[in-house]
Amino acid sequence: MSSSNSPTTAQNNKRSQDESSSPLSPTTTTTTAAAAISSSSSAPAPKRSKTSHTTALESHHASCRDTSCTGCTTGELEITFTAGAGPAKANGSNSNPSAADLYRMALEERDDPQPVADASAKNAAARDNNDDEADHADPEARRKVVARLFEMAIEKFEAETTIPVTKGAPPVPTKASADLAQKFVFASCLLDFGVYFPLPDYIARAADLYSECVAFLEGDAGKAFQDSWGASAAQFALGRATMEMLRARHETLAAEDAEPAEDTKEETKAETVEAEMAEVARRAIDKGLTSVQSDSEAFVLQCITSARLFRDYAVLQRQRYARGHTESTKSFVTSFATSLAYLSRAESAYPSSISTDMDALSIRGACLFYTAQQATADVVHDEDAPKNTTDVQKAIKDLQDAQACLRKAIQLAEDKAKKSADAKDDGTTAVPPPPASDAEGVVQNLHLLGQALLLGSSIEEDETRTVELYEDAVSCLRKAFELDPDNEEVEDQLVQMGILDEEDNSDDNASEDLGSQDSDVSEDEEEDEA
Numbered sequence: 001m002s003s004s005n006s007p008t009t010a011q012n013n014k015r016s017q018d019e020s021s022s023p024l025s026p027t028t029t030t031t032t033a034a035a036a037i038s039s040s041s042s043a044p045a046p047k048r049s050k051t052s053h054t055t056a057l058e059s060h061h062a063s064c065r066d067t068s069c070t071g072c073t074t075g076e077l078e079i080t081f082t083a084g085a086g087p088a089k090a091n092g093s094n095s096n097p098s099a100a101d102l103y104r105m106a107l108e109e110r111d112d113p114q115p116v117a118d119a120s121a122k123n124a125a126a127r128d129n130n131d132d133e134a135d136h137a138d139p140e141a142r143r144k145v146v147a148r149l150f151e152m153a154i155e156k157f158e159a160e161t162t163i164p165v166t167k168g169a170p171p172v173p174t175k176a177s178a179d180l181a182q183k184f185v186f187a188s189c190l191l192d193f194g195v196y197f198p199l200p201d202y203i204a205r206a207a208d209l210y211s212e213c214v215a216f217l218e219g220d221a222g223k224a225f226q227d228s229w230g231a232s233a234a235q236f237a238l239g240r241a242t243m244e245m246l247r248a249r250h251e252t253l254a255a256e257d258a259e260p261a262e263d264t265k266e267e268t269k270a271e272t273v274e275a276e277m278a279e280v281a282r283r284a285i286d287k288g289l290t291s292v293q294s295d296s297e298a299f300v301l302q303c304i305t306s307a308r309l310f311r312d313y314a315v316l317q318r319q320r321y322a323r324g325h326t327e328s329t330k331s332f333v334t335s336f337a338t339s340l341a342y343l344s345r346a347e348s349a350y351p352s353s354i355s356t357d358m359d360a361l362s363i364r365g366a367c368l369f370y371t372a373q374q375a376t377a378d379v380v381h382d383e384d385a386p387k388n389t390t391d392v393q394k395a396i397k398d399l400q401d402a403q404a405c406l407r408k409a410i411q412l413a414e415d416k417a418k419k420s421a422d423a424k425d426d427g428t429t430a431v432p433p434p435p436a437s438d439a440e441g442v443v444q445n446l447h448l449l450g451q452a453l454l455l456g457s458s459i460e461e462d463e464t465r466t467v468e469l470y471e472d473a474v475s476c477l478r479k480a481f482e483l484d485p486d487n488e489e490v491e492d493q494l495v496q497m498g499i500l501d502e503e504d505n506s507d508d509n510a511s512e513d514l515g516s517q518d519s520d521v522s523e524d525e526e527e528d529e530a
Helices: 009-020 031-038 099-111 119-127 131-137 139-161 177-196 200-218 220-226 232-256 265-291 296-322 329-349 358-375 377-381 390-425 436-459 463-483 488-496 502-529
Strands: 047-053 077-082
Touching: 077 139, 099 139, 099 177, 139 177, 177 200, 177 220, 177 232, 200 220, 200 232, 232 265, 232 296, 265 296, 265 329, 296 329, 296 358, 329 358, 358 377, 358 390, 358 436, 377 436, 390 436, 436 463, 436 488, 463 488
Parallel strands: none
Antiparallel strands: 047 077
C-alpha cells in the first residue's frame, strides 16, 4: 500500500492559468500600470490578424531550459496586425501595437479558455486554408505564437523604456509615476514569459525590476505615488518573482537528475541561500497583504495565491529530498506551514473565504497530507513505533482534515461542472463551461485523496476501518485514472498496488491506437470521395 511520488503534473499544467487569474499575477496587478502606458491614445488596441510560417525549421529559443520542449524558436513566424474598430491614431493607423498591447495579446493567446486540440478541427481548418485557425488548434503552433508575441513585446519594451533586459544590468532611475508604471509592466512581461517557457534569466531580471519599483515606492521620492498607484502590487509581484526563481531552480535540478554530491557543503550553502530568498518573498507578500487588509476580495485572493506559491515550492523541495539530497525535512515542512498560514490568515479575517473556495481547499488538503505523511513516516515503517504520541495524534488529525478538504474540493468542482452541463442542456448561456484546469484539479485531488486514504489505512488499528479506507483509496485512484488515462503517476500507483494489470492496460492502449488509425483512414476516404 505504498504511495507513489506526489502528483505534480496537473499542478504544472494548471499553474499559469491559476496565477493569471489572481491579483498576485501581473495579469491583474498591472491593470493600472498598463493604463498609464497606453493613456496617450484613445484608439483601441490592434488585433493579431494572421500568422504565417516562413520556414519549417524547429529549434530551441536561446534561453529555453525546458527539456521536454520539441521546438520553440519563434523565428519562423510572421505575425501581422489589423486595426481595431474606432478612431485611428494621428498617423492614420492603429495597427502598430505598443509594448503593452503586445503583452496583452500574448496573455490573451496564452490564457484562451477554449483552445481546440481536436484533430478533426485541425484538419477542417487546414482544408479551409485557414492558417490562423489551424495554428490555434495546434498546441505547438499556438505555443510558438505566444512566444513570438512575448518576444515582440519585450523588444518593444526595451525600445520604449530604454531598460535593458540583461540580468544584473545597472538600475534605471525612476523619476515619475509613468517611469514606475513602465518598469512594472516590463517586469511583468518578463516574468510571465519566463514562467511560460521557462526562462530563468527573464524571471531573475523581473525580480530585479520589481525590487527597483519597491525601493522607489518605499523611498522619500516614491511616497507621493503610493496612494495613487499603490505599493502593494510591486510587493506582491516581487514575492511571486522570487518564488518563481526558486521553482525554476528546483525544476532545473530535477531535469538534470544529478546524483547527490559527496561533498554536502555546496548543497548546504545553496539551501541557506534558498531559505533567504523564501524569506524575502514572504516579507514582500506580507507587506502587500497589510496594504490590502481592508479589501476582503483582494486580501483573500492574495492569501490563496501566496499559499499556492509556497505549496508548489514545498512539493519540489520534498521531491529533491526524496531523491537523496541533503536538504533537511525541515525545509519543505516549513514551506508547507507557510502555505497553511496564509490560508489561515484569510479565514481568520473572512471566515467563509476558504471553506467555499475549490483552489484553497485543494491547497490546504495537499499541505496537510504531505505534512502528516512526513510526521507519520516512522509509524508507517516501524510497527513497534508508538502511535499515541502528541505529534502522531496531531498528524492523524491533519490527515483526516486533509481528506475532508480534498473531498469538498472535488465535490465543488463536480457541482460546478454539473451546473454548466445543466445550463447547456436547457439552452441557456448564463453559466460558462468550467475551464480545463478544473478537470485537471479533480484528477489531482482524487490522486491525493487516494494517497491520503492509503496512509490512513496503514496507521489505522481497527481492521474493519483499515479495509474501508483501502477500498475507498482504490475507488479514488480508479476514478482518477478513468478521468485521465494518460496520467502515468496514477497508472504506476495502480500497477504497484496490483489493481491495474500493466499488460492488460498496454493492450487497451493498443486497441485505442488502432481505433484512432481506423478513424483517420475513414476521414481520408471521406475527403477522397468529396
